[in-house]
Amino acid sequence: MESVREGVAPMAVVSYEFRTVRRLEAEAIGVPGKRTFRLWADNDAGAAIIWTEKEHLQRLAMAVRHMLNANTEMRGQRALPEVPAPAPLIRLTLSFHADRFELGHDAETGEFTLYAHDWEVDETAPHTFSCRIPRRQLESLATNIEIVCAKGRPRCDVCGQPISGPDHVHGEV
Numbered sequence: 001m002e003s004v005r006e007g008v009a010p011m012a013v014v015s016y017e018f019r020t021v022r023r024l025e026a027e028a029i030g031v032p033g034k035r036t037f038r039l040w041a042d043n044d045a046g047a048a049i050i051w052t053e054k055e056h057l058q059r060l061a062m063a064v065r066h067m068l069n070a071n072t073e074m075r076g077q078r079a080l081p082e083v084p085a086p087a088p089l090i091r092l093t094l095s096f097h098a099d100r101f102e103l104g105h106d107a108e109t110g111e112f113t114l115y116a117h118d119w120e121v122d123e124t125a126p127h128t129f130s131c132r133i134p135r136r137q138l139e140s141l142a143t144n145i146e147i148v149c150a151k152g153r154p155r156c157d158v159c160g161q162p163i164s165g166p167d168h169v170h171g172e173v
C-alpha cells in the first residue's frame with residue numbers, strides 16, 4: 001500500500017506561447033544608474049512584461065546579432081505566414097522576471113523564436129514565454145536593446161566608471 005507523503009506540491013509550470021507578436025520592445029524605467037529593464041511583447045491575446053537585468057538584455061542582443069549572421073536570409077525562402085494568436089476570452093497579462101533567454105531558428109521559414117525563462121522556475125523546466133519573430137522584427141529588437149542599454153550614465157574619461165553627478169569620485173560606481 002502506498003503511503004501518503006506530505007510535501008509541497010511542485011509549482012505548476014506553464015509555457016505561454018505568444019506566437020506572432022505585434023510589439024516587441026526593450027524598455028528602461030527610472031533614472032540612469034538605477035534603471036530597471038524589461039522586454040515588452042504583446043498581441044491580441046495578451047501582453048508579456050518580462051523584467052530582466054541589463055546584462056541579460058545585452059547578452060540577448062549579442063546572441064541575436066550572432067544568430068542573424070549565422071542564418072543569412074535565403075533567396076526563395078517562402079514568405080512568413082503570420083500566425084495570429086487565438087481569439088482570447090480573457091486577455092492575458094503576464095509579468096515575470098527572466099534570467100535566461102534563448103533563440104531558435106526555423107531554417108524553412110527563416111523565422112526565429114525567442115524563449116524566456118522565469119528565474120523562479122527550475123532550470124530543467126520548459127520556457128515560460130515564447131514568441132515567433134520574423135527577421136526584420138528581430139533586427140529591430142537588437143537595435144532597440146543596444147540603444148536602450150547605451151542610454152545609461154556617461155563614462156568617466158579618467159577611471160572609466162559611470163558618472164552619476166558632479167560629486168563623482170574616480171573609481172567609485
Ligand SMILES: [Zn+2]
Nearest residue numbers: 156159170171
Ligand atoms: Zn572617474
